[in-house]
Amino acid sequence: MANNPPPFAILLVILLFLYLTPDPPSPGESHRQQHAVAHERGALEALNNSTYGDLHLGKEEDARPLNLTGFRPEHGFRWELLESAQDKARDQARYALGETADGLIEGGSDQYPLLYHNVTGFVEGEWRRTGAYDGPHVNLSAITPHGTYTSEDWKRNVTATSGDVRIHFREKENGEAWNTSVRRISARATIGEETSFGTWWEMILYGIHFVDFGEIILTTTSEKFDGIFGLPHLALSNHTFSLGRDLLNKTLNETIEKQKEGILEDSAPWSSTMEGEDLFSVPHCEYVFYLQQHPVPLNLPGGAAPGNSLVLHHLEEELRFPHRPFLPKTPDMTMSMVAFSPDCGFTIESKGPPDLAPQEGKHLKGPKTEAYAFVARRHVLLFTVIIAAQLLLLLRQMKEASTPSTRSRISFYTIAILALGDGFALLGFALFGMQIESTTMLLLATAYVAFLSVIFFGMGFLKEIWTVQSTERSREERQQAANSPQAPNSPETTQPETLPLPVTARQAINSGATPIIIPSDQDIDAEIAENQDGDANANNQGSPRRGFGSVYLRFYLLLFGLVFLSLHATTWPASVQSVYSSTLTFAYMSFLVPQIYRNVMRNCRKALRWDFVIGQSILRLLPFAYLYAYKGNILLIEPDLNFLAVLCGWVWLQVCALLSQEHLGPRFFVRDTWVPPAYDYHPVLRADEEGASLPSGAKVLAGEEAGMTTTTKAGESRDKSKKIFDCAICMQDLEVPVIASAADADGAGASGLSGGLLARRAYMVTPCRHIFHSVCLEGWMRYRLQCPICREVLPPL
Incomplete structure (x- = not known):
């Protein structure tokens, strides 16, 4: 008869079916979608009916207020900060591009600088706040009369005077086919404050990229701010206003048509809210970013000559579609930034010349995605070698522990922690491999090596250890049951009630003869042990193997729980996220502690090979040494040498404890009263x-001889x-x-x-x-x- 599938597998299939089945739109969602499309249509019409200069409220006599949310005078936005932010953006352009900056902004110059046409990548650096700040003063009741907020605390409200910023750009690969001088662009900005709590904020911004002179304007969009529809009015000239309006008039209209036809079900496609932040309706500060790209330092003769522009174009094409095994050294992108919040009323800018000395900052710098992916592939390949070396050491240890006696010495939890680490790497590389197209194959190959380590060999070794140690666990359970007082009417002490024998049953007759016991010709000790094991497992045949199914379930539930919790931790504040990652890392690097404990309890001097102990300790530390000591790591984690020193010292103490247990005894550092007798x-x-x-x-x-006198x-x-x-x-x-x-x-x-x-x-x-x-x-x-x-x-x- 075929075996029935386990209940957990059936439950998993049902959950996947419910999760993957698309939900039909409810009447409320359909009404919300129609309302959003109508609002977007009105906002796009207001943009097309406006001219450059309408946003300067009260500055000019012929200025007309824009019929956009957040742009009307009664909404209370601080648009008087716009002029100073634009002046600062022009000054940054003049510093980066020189005398041709004004002509490029106004559209009257054809001397184009050496700039990257596609800025997909990231830049990071430090920022400082300029000007006074008195907090947000916005009439929320006038902006969103039907909206309700669960809290009065504003998110993204930068109150510190300095901090860090990182911006990830995503731009279409080939740009717009009908327009090569301006492109739409999106970005994910992370702003951190230098405070005791390490507060940081994340947001998604949409904007336009003026390719000819490297100007990028980004803005947030929400229910209280139509930032993407009023973006052309934030441009630096009438020429850039016209380019931006033509681009947005086409791209926004395409998105609205997709919403109307049901192809796009998102009612807020330009929302700046990160995933998971919309659980509670909380007001947040809006942002407008001005970023100016600096010329690429190729050090070619002739400066911005057409031939050098062609060289830069070929460099970008080689990065995007590599034909050689080794790419040339690619210069990083450099950008200066000025940003302001029209509702919260503050302005920040990047640290760097000419306002500050180069020692205090060099604006924002970072690699293009293609160059970053090339470096990431080499680093991932090194990590693949590390996982393969860990697997080789595990195989050598499995060959060494090939008998029940040697497997009984090894701690089950030590191997389980190592398997959890490999499983974490497996899921991590698999998730990143599905998201990063340029390194998909390499990441999935690394995930496959980790898959072999955790599924085939790690879990197989755990099953062997669990099976061998099941007798020990049964013995401890029986001993605990024997030591615990039993109830007077417990099933163990109550004799079962039986019916009397029938009258016609044959009665036993005692003849008085002495019984004759024939001794067995086999190993008596082996028979006794076999009988005891048979009695213990009479009611539960095959219990070690069946019991390991629950271990499988707990292992994978813990693994997936940790992965999902870690993914959710990326949205936590920086201080909480740092505590969580440090605690998880410290617990993972304590994988030798269970083995030390088992050596003490079993009075065992040595259970693991020394090449396994030392090799695993070094190999498991190498990824953390890379993340916490190398500034250019692929996860962009800030170096922390102090925590790395703590990890190395903690692992060294565990190795020294195992070495001392082998030579000085497994219980030399504990009292005899703390451990069972052995x-x-x-x-x-x-x-x-x-x-x-x-x-x-x-x-x-x-x-x-016995009789000799010696x-x-x-x-x-x-x-x-x-x-x-x-x-x-x-x-x-x-x-x-x-x-x-x-x-x-x-x-x-x-x-x-x-x-x-x-x-x-x-x-x-x-x-x-x-x-x-x-x-x-x-x-x-x-x-x-x-x-x-x-x-x-x-x-x-």
Whole structure:
């Protein structure tokens, strides 16, 4: 009969079906979509009916207020900051482009600078606040009369005087086919404040990119600010206003038509709200960014000559469609920034010349996406080598732990933590591989190596360890059940009620004869152990393998839970996110702690290969050393050498603890009352008068007889503080230190005790008083936990 699928698989299929099935639009959503389309149509019509200069409210006599949300006088926006921000943007353009800046902005110059035409990539740097700030003063009731806010605290409200900023640009690869001088562009900006809490804000902005002179204007859009529809009025000249209006008139109309036809179901396609932030309606500050690209430092003769522009064009084409295995060195993008908030009333700008010295900042710098992806591929390839090396060490450890005795020593949780780390890497590379097209194949290949490490080998090794240690867990459960007081009417103590035998049943007759018991011709100890295991598993056949199914479930639930929590943590404040990542990293790098604990509880000196311990410690630390010590890491994490030093020190302490347990004993740093009693295979041997405390099997030295008067008795070496025994495994002499009798305890024997700590590790004494070389008996006990001489059951190491 075929096996039924597990309930978890059926539940997973149902959840995936419900998640992937598109929901039909509700009547409320359809009405909201129609209202949004009508509003966007009116805003686009207002843009087409306006002229440049209408936004300068109260500045000119012929100025007309724009019929856009956030642009009307009664809304209370601080549009008086626009003129100063535009003047600052023009000054930055003059500094970056020189004398031709004004002509390029007005459209009267054909001397185009060396600039990247496609700025897809990211730039980052420091910002400073300029001017006074008195907080937001906006008439929210006039802007959104039907909107309700759950809080009066404004988000994205920058109150610090300085901080960090990072902007990720995304631009169409080939631009607009009908217009090559202006393009639409989107960006994801992250603004951080230098405060004690490390506050940072994220937003999505949409705008236009003037390709000829490198000017980029970005703005946010929300229910209280039609930023994308009023963007041309934020331009620096009438020429750029006309270019921007023509571009937006075409692109916005295409998006509105998609919404009207149902192709695009998003009612706010230009919203600046990040995913997951729209759970609660909270007012947030709006932003307008002016970014000026600086010329690319190619250091070619002739400056902005047409030939050099062609060289830059070929460089961009080679980055986008590489034909050579090694790309040339690509200069980073450099941009100066000025941004202001029209509703919150503050202005910030990037740090750099000419206002500040180059030592204080060099504006915003960063690589293009193609150059970043090329460097990222090399770094990911190195990480693939690290995962392959980890897998090789795991295979060597699995080959070493090929017997039940060796598997029982290994901590299940140590291997589980390593498998969780590989699973985390698997899902992380798979998710990034689906999002970053330029490195998809390499990221998926790395994810496949991690898949082999965690699914085939990691979980297989965990299953073997779980199966071997199931007997130990059953023994502990039975011991706990025996020690716990049972209820008087518990099922264990109540005899089952049975019906009396029928009258015609045959009664047992006691003949008085003595029963004859025929002994078994097999291994009695093995039969006893088999009967005990059979009784224990009579009601639960195959319990170790079936019980591992729950371990599978818990493992993958924990893995997916950590991944989803980590993805959600990217939206947390910087301080909370730092605490979460540091805690998770520290817990992951504590993978040797469970093994140290198991060594103490089982009194085991060594369970893992040293190449596995040292190799895994180094290989697991290398990615964190790359992230916390290398500034150009692919995750753009700021270096933190202090935390990296803490991680390295913590791993070093764990390795030293395992080394000390092997040479000084697994319980040398804990009290005897803290741990359960365990047999000591390396006892101190004392020579009393009868020799009762010494192991059996003392060897008679060659040339010595019982009747001869010599200074050396049988079984003694020339040194009175040592005795010679015969190892029954290797058949070689074993010379062990022996403490003198009580009469001589204060003599030479006492001095031998202080120096014999490491010498006791050379021999092992069984509970049946047989002595062997430590290497010989450990090798024997890897396969059988029986004394090689008398077949007595031995305690596990």
